[in-house]
Structure formats: structure tokens, C-alpha cells
Amino acid sequence: SQSKISAGNVQVYYGDTHAIKDVSIEIRPQSVTAFIGPSGCGKSTFLRCLNRMNDTIASSRVEGRIEIDGENIYDPRVDPVRLRAKVGMVFQKPNPFPKSIYDNVAYGARIHGLARNKAELDDIVASSLQKAGLWEEAKDRLDEPGTGMSGGQQQRLCIARAIAVSPEVILMDEPCSALDPIATAKVEELIDELRENFTIVIVTHSMQQAARVSQRTAFFHLGVLVEEGLTQDIFTNP
Ligand code: ADP
Numbered sequence: 001s002q003s004k005i006s007a008g009n010v011q012v013y014y015g016d017t018h019a020i021k022d023v024s025i026e027i028r029p030q031s032v033t034a035f036i037g038p039s040g041c042g043k044s045t046f047l048r049c050l051n052r053m054n055d056t057i058a059s060s061r062v063e064g065r066i067e068i069d070g071e072n073i074y075d076p077r078v079d080p081v082r083l084r085a086k087v088g089m090v091f092q093k094p095n096p097f098p099k100s101i102y103d104n105v106a107y108g109a110r111i112h113g114l115a116r117n118k119a120e121l122d123d124i125v126a127s128s129l130q131k132a133g134l135w136e137e138a139k140d141r142l143d144e145p146g147t148g149m150s151g152g153q154q155q156r157l158c159i160a161r162a163i164a165v166s167p168e169v170i171l172m173d174e175p176c177s178a179l180d181p182i183a184t185a186k187v188e189e190l191i192d193e194l195r196e197n198f199t200i201v202i203v204t205h206s207m208q209q210a211a212r213v214s215q216r217t218a219f220f221h222l223g224v225l226v227e228e229g230l231t232q233d234i235f236t237n238p
């Protein structure tokens, strides 16, 4: 199949709240898919199901089928920590750890044992910062705290942190909502570059942003996926 992510008949409940109603979708590799819809329609909830982050919410119950490369991610043998490296996540509010820029990016690579020595770790940190478009701004201040950077730099640092563990999918939950217009434009440009190497799913409340960054758009309303298709078709008046 040409899908990277395949979801079938997904239901999500928080206690008695039925937040996702029978959602099925195929998400293509090396593309940007935007989830849009009004506040409370379930887009963040569904996004968080794609790396089982919703399991960390005690009241959440997920049913249905979600596969990545044909593999059921809800199989009990799947290690959620490894899954969340393969399917990384970037949040609305940039959330660098209270550590140096270097250690922020090295964090996951250390946990997952991706480097055999300091030189290899240095390479992972440098190439991840490069891919996140942050190397020039960061290279002379790797020992400074990540939290000291500007908001836009912090968000690109969080993207570098996700990239450092060699993910295949990057999930972004309103990654530009806390950023100014210049920083937003930089992150949007970056998303377009990342598409070559990753499968990207971005939640946004902005149709303009969906039109700028995505190839496909999925419209949610009251927990239902009401429309999914090529972004250019969805945003073009007939
Ligand atoms: P969106 O991202 O589109 O704003 P959400 O996925 O955040 O929508 O919310 C979908 C529905 O699930 C809403 O009714 C919301 O109140 C509910 N919900 C979201 N997160 C939680 C949670 N942690 N506990 C209980 N209900 C939640």
C-alpha cells in the first residue's frame, strides 16, 4: 500500500464523551497532511492517537485500528517509548527541556543509544540542528540553555529534538500558534523542507496555514472526519 499511516474505524472516548467517531483515514508518506476544524472537534485527540500519546490521559479509551507501515501500533508488544521516537511530536507551546541546546537535541539519542561515542553524538546533534534550520543560529551557543532562545528558535529546537531520534513521522499540534508571523513563516518553510524525508501531520485551526503547508487536508467536525482530500481541491471554490 502507499499509505504510511492507515486508520480504520477509530473511536476515542474520555469517560462518557465520544470525542472521535468512527474515523478512517489513509496518510501518505513524504507529504504534509493538515487536520483542521473548529475548536473541540477532536483534531488533537486524533493526532495524539497516532503515537499513542492519548494513552497517557487516564480517562482516554481508544478503539479501532491504527497501523504504521502495516504494523498495528496498539499491539501490546509495541513499546510506546520507541513508538514515540518513530512517530515524534511537536507541541503548540515550544517546550525545550531546562538543559543546554546540545543536551535538548542529544536527549533522545542518548536514551535510545543511537551514538556509540561523543563524536557520533556530536554528528547527530549537528545534523538534526541543520535539518531543523537552526545550525547557524545555534552552533556557537550549544552550551547555552534552550529556554534562552527566541520562541521561533525554541520551536525549531523542539523539531531538532524530534528529528534526532530518526523518526519517520512527525506530528505537529498547532506548532505556530504561539509564534509571531516571522517565526511562523520560518517554521512553515521548514515543514515544506522536512516533507522530503518525513511524513508530517499538522493540526491547525487556520485554513490559510493548511493551504500554505499541506498537500492533503482532513476536515473534522464534532469528532467526525467530514472530508479528506487534496488541499488544492478542498480550498478551491468550484
Ligand atoms: P480540538 O483539538 O479539535 O480542539 P480536542 O481533541 O482537544 O479537539 O477535543 C475533542 C473533545 O474531547 C472535546 O469535547 C474535548 O472537550 C474533549 N477532550 C479533549 N481532551 C480531553 C481530556 N484530556 N479529558 C477529557 N476530555 C477531553
Ligand code: ADP
Pocket (backbone or CB within 6 Å): 089, 090, 091, 095, 096, 097, 098, 158
Ligand atoms: P528532564 O526531567 O529530563 O529534565 P522534563 O522534565 O523536561 O525532562 O520532561 C520529562 C519527561 O517528559 C521527559 O522524560 C520526556 O519523556 C517527556 N517529554 C516532555 N516533553 C516532551 C516532548 N516534547 N516530546 C517527547 N517527550 C516529552
